[in-house]
Amino acid sequence: MAILVQKATDAQKEEFRDLRERSSEVGTTDWFYDEKTVCLFTQGKALVDQYGEKIPLEAGDLVTFPQGLRCQWEVLEPVKVKVKS
Numbered sequence: 001m002a003i004l005v006q007k008a009t010d011a012q013k014e015e016f017r018d019l020r021e022r023s024s025e026v027g028t029t030d031w032f033y034d035e036k037t038v039c040l041f042t043q044g045k046a047l048v049d050q051y052g053e054k055i056p057l058e059a060g061d062l063v064t065f066p067q068g069l070r071c072q073w074e075v076l077e078p079v080k081v082k083v084k085s
Contacts, residue, residue: 029072033068
């Protein structure tokens with residue numbers, strides 16, 4: 001169960017264009033994904049701790065979180081994401 005991080009292409013960014021944007025302020029939060037979730041980071045920086053491995057995320061990243069993942073988010077700069085479940 002690994003997080004997949006890739007730089008979003010223009011075509012991928014277009015797929016997320018009309019989705020509602022969510023935001024998170026600086027801080028730490030525990031999180032559980034009850035379904036596969038794909039996020040496009042549009043702003044900010046965060047570290048996601050996946051079983052002891054800290055994965056850096058930033059604007060322009062397309063991130064896939066697998067179903068059943070428990071992780072901890074550390075938001076370093078205010079984050080905005082568009083989410084597709």
